[in-house]
Amino acid sequence: MSILSFHDVSLRYPxxxxxxxxxxxxxxxxxxxxxxxxxxxxxxxxxxxxxxxxNLAAGxxxxxxxxxxxxxxxxxxPGADRAVVFQDDALYPWLDARDNIAFxxxxxxxxxxxxxxxxxxxxELVGLADAGRRRISELSGGMRQRVGIARALASDPRFLLxxxxxxxxxxxxxxxxxxxxxxxxxxxxAGALLITHSIDEALLLxxxxxxxxxxxxRLAADIETGFAAELLAGASVNQIKASxxxxxxxDGLTNLIHSISDETEAAA
Ligand SMILES: Nc1ncnc2c1ncn2[C@@H]1O[C@H](COP(=O)(O)OP(=O)(O)O)[C@@H](O)[C@H]1O
Ligand SMILES: [Mg+2]
Numbered sequence: 314m315s316i317l318s319f320h321d322v323s324l325r326y327p328x329x330x331x332x333x334x335x336x337x338x339x340x341x342x343x344x345x346x347x348x349x350x351x352x353x354x355x356x357x358x359x360x361x362x363x364x365x366x367x368n369l370a371a372g373x374x375x376x377x378x379x380x381x382x383x384x385x386x387x388x389x390x391p392g393a394d395r396a397v398v399f400q401d402d403a404l405y406p407w408l409d410a411r412d413n414i415a416f417x418x419x420x421x422x423x424x425x426x427x428x429x430x431x432x433x434x435x436x437e438l439v440g441l442a443d444a445g446r447r448r449i450s451e452l453s454g455g456m457r458q459r460v461g462i463a464r465a466l467a468s469d470p471r472f473l474l475x476x477x478x479x480x481x482x483x484x485x486x487x488x489x490x491x492x493x494x495x496x497x498x499x500x501x502x503a504g505a506l507l508i509t510h511s512i513d514e515a516l517l518l519x520x521x522x523x524x525x526x527x528x529x530x531r532l533a534a535d536i537e538t539g540f541a542a543e544l545l546a547g548a549s550v551n552q553i554k555a556s557x558x559x560x561x562x563x564d565g566l567t568n569l570i571h572s573i574s575d576e577t578e579a580a581a
Pocket of ligand 2: 363364365
């Protein structure tokens with residue numbers, strides 16, 4: 314088991330101009346941990362610091378205060394133990410699907426034959442066994458996101474960091490991809506930290522939902538959920554969404570996010 318942990322993490326971006334005063338706090342005293350086998354979903358309105366939080370976990374940003382650690386050791390930057398998937402898949406258009414997936418292995422000096430075997434396994438895992446030789450331009454949006462997720466899994470990361478990975482997909486593809494993501498994640502045994510705008514998505518995928526309040530970003534709630542476990546055990550999305558508990562939690566989260574936004578607007 315591994316654990317990715319935030320300890321009293323605060324973040325300010327550097328001032329744009331010298332002498333323009335202290336820039337605002339974007340995140341304030343975040344304490345949060347993600348264990349392997351856990352699926353944490355962070356939800357909050359736009360500008361609440363979700364992407365900043367994920368970039369900190371990835372090691373692309375350094376906290377202004379506090380520290381971020383994997384198994385107790387403070388992270389010093391990006392690492393193969395943490396893989397990132399963004400909304401825009403950022404695949405290499407000049408490579409086919411298989412070579413995109415194998416690319417991180419190439420960077421790590423894995424032999425060509427071993428790279429190919431691993432990439433084929435991952436193509437199979439993400440349901441693209443027949444699409445490995447296709448160019449990226451020949452893939453649909455959903456297929457591209459699967460290639461992006463397979464590429465993130467190529468280096469067997471302990472943590473998957475996903476910033477609105479399904480945000481650019483149409484509603485039907487998105488719903489399909491939610492089930493797919495849950496499945497792939499449960500096979501990977503990684504810890505997941507996923508950011509979304511969608512309350513449905515948060516409730517369906519998470520083992521814990523974290524609500525971030527804006528200005529500065531703070532943890533406003535940390536809620537355990539069991540719907541993802543039900544989905545993995547074979548329940549249908551429709552069954553789950555029709556349950557009184559799902560509706561209650563959906564309403565509760567909606568009210569919480571609205572009330573937080575109203576408060577910050579009133580204070581502004
Ligand atoms: N590179 C940056 N430099 C300065 N400010 C930034 C930068 N990136 C984000 N911000 C600010 O930090 C706040 C949080 O942004 P972000 O983490 O992108 O939020 P979210 O992902 O929840 O929409 C916003 O006020 C945004 O304007
Ligand atoms: Mg964002």
